[in-house]
Amino acid sequence: MEHIVIIGNGISGVTAARHIRKLSDHKITIVSAESDYFFSRTALMYIYMGHMTFENTKPYEDWFWKKNRIDLKKGFVNLIDTDTKTLHFENKESLKYDKLIIAAGSKPNKFGWPGQDLNGVQGLYSKQDLENLEVYAPDNNTCKRAVIVGGGLIGIELAEMLHSRNIPVTFLVRESSFWNGVLPESDSAMINREIERNGIDLRLSTNLKEIVSDENDKVKSVIIEETGEEIACDFVGLTAGVSPNINFLKNSTIETHKGVLVNRFLETNISDVFAIGDCAEQREAIGNRRPIEAVWYTGRMMGETIAQSVCGNRIPYKPGHWFNSAKFFDIEFQTYGWVHGKKAKPEYEEQYHWKHQDDNKCITIAYHKDNNEFLGINTFGIRMRHEVFDKWLTEKRSVDFVLSHLKEANFDPEFYTHHEADILKTCNNFYQTA
Structure with a gap:
């Protein structure tokens, strides 16, 4: 019986664990520094908007993991020794594995903006981000205005969330039209109009220069690159995309580029080490797909694929039509x-x-x-x-x-x-x- 260790309890890692259990009697441990139990990350916005509670976002009851003999360990991995097949944790604990699946997900992009680490400045990715939103933007009394930087899907979700609590929002989009790197011109233009119909102050072709601090290391305003305009605000959402969460691998022998480099079988350069989900980067892109795909359903498909491989049925990852x-x-x-x-x-x-x-x-x-x-x-x-x-x-x-x-x-x-x-x-x- 092998010990399969999975770093990350998002959709990729949890899907892998569930399918490994269906296929085998292997010992399985899921490691996560974010939350005790798997939750639906895509539902974070609905918690803030009052449509769901956090408990509603957990697809499985807490007893599910013990019943299915999937061990859960909360901790932050800061070193992987692939020679001895050992994970070393921030708290000095360690854990041995026979096969390792890296499913560490993404982290919000930061581009070195002055003030990007101030209180009241954050992304929208983790459970901790949601908790901090309730601190810095609980209502329009505490937060007189919010500024969102970045014109992707997370940005528009955050705009809708803040708008639901009647918090005025200024939305800084560096492109000339919302999401026009992805959408055709007519589609993008319609979404521009929808954003503005909802009362959002949409600023196209606009870049952030600086986030300004008050005397308590909290955001008090932002400065616009093009005009020098200062916009007073109490909260800044950094939603300029995400990138693979792989900083903990920098001292390992596992090859990385933007993400963890994998072949079509989701195998890394190290025997018995695999990577799936948002943090995995295909060495050769599949068709028109990007080498890294931070998408819920591809993460699930990778989890199903890797479960077959680690249980003796080595198969390639075939995501099908986009x-x-x-x-x-x-x-x-x-x-x-x-x-x-x-x-x-x-x-x-x-x-x-x-x-x-x-x-x-x-x-x-x-x-x-x-x-x-x-x-x-x-x-x-x-x-x-x-x-x-x-x-x-x-x-x-x-x-x-x-x-x-x-x-x-x-x-x-x-x-x-x-x-x-x-x-x-x-x-x-x-x-x-x-």
Whole structure:
């Protein structure tokens, strides 16, 4: 019986532990410095907004771990000795392993801004971040204004959270349009308008220069790079992306770059050491996917894959077609396949865009201009069926087929019945002018 040690109790590590237990009688230990038990990180915003309690975010009862013989150890690993297969903890304790799975997740990016470590300045990633939000931004009496730096998904989640407590928010986005490195121009522009409709002070093409401290080492304002404007605030959310949480590996023999380098089997350069989830970096990217994917469902898939491998059934990681989902205030977003933003769009990709007159629903479809092959779709405010698009992408269907069968993918057939004529009319007009 081997001892499998997993560093990290997020979705990747916990999925690996559960599936290893299903497949084997190995001894399993999950190590985490963040929380005693696994919780749904994506639900942090709903705790702050009052929709859930922290207990509601734990998918498993506390007795689950003992019943399934999964040991939990709270502690911070500061050194891994791969020669002796030993973890050394900050409190001087140690732990032996036979196989090690690194699933340490991400940490918020910081770019050396003056004042970035002041009280009242933080990201939104951990349970501790949520607890600090209640200290520095519990209401609009304590927090007269918040400033958010960074235009990604975590940034817009934090804006919605603070807005729910009537805290005025200024949102600094360095790009010329929200998330336009990912979204096509028309999609991004609609989200700009949705952010502003919710009363957020959206500042595009704007960079942070400095975070200013009061006499108690707490934030009191920020300085804008371009204009020198000073904005008084009581809280600063740093949401300029995340990066792999791998600082504890710097003195180990495990090869890293931006993340822990792995092959298609999620194996590192060291025998019996693996990496999964946000902290893993593919040595060679898979198709159009990025080498590092900080996405919930890919972490789960990696956990399932590595469980097979450590239990004797060595299989490669095959994530399939790209998909993702998010929410921009009241607009739900889904993407399947590849629909590139303007800067990343390959020469062969054409895009068809339809927007509803209420300005909170739209569809963007990408296709290959030479053969009309369907490449991907973005939908906003319209719920679609994942399995349908996954099938069409595998079958390499044409964009004409997708448009004529789109109602099959819609959760709400009535919606498509009402808008099919307008969608197809817009499409035909697009073809005639393309």
